Amino acid sequence: MSDKLTDLLERLKTQQRMLIPAMAEHNGMLAGSALRQVAELGLPTANKA
Numbered sequence: 001m002s003d004k005l006t007d008l009l010e011r012l013k014t015q016q017r018m019l020i021p022a023m024a025e026h027n028g029m030l031a032g033s034a035l036r037q038v039a040e041l042g043l044p045t046a047n048k049a
Contacts, residue, residue, distance in 0.1 A: 015041055019038050019041070023035075
């Protein structure tokens with residue numbers, strides 16, 4: 001089970017690493033849903049770090 005959780009954590013981190021630069025490239029105000037998506041991805045990674 002631990003390997004599956006570690007794999008999931010790595011996938012979440014990868015998604016977060018892809019979203020943040022994409023958001024930085026966006027001109028204008030970001031939608032609250034986009035900000036929430038990054039924040040939600042950060043919760044499991046922050047708890048594991």
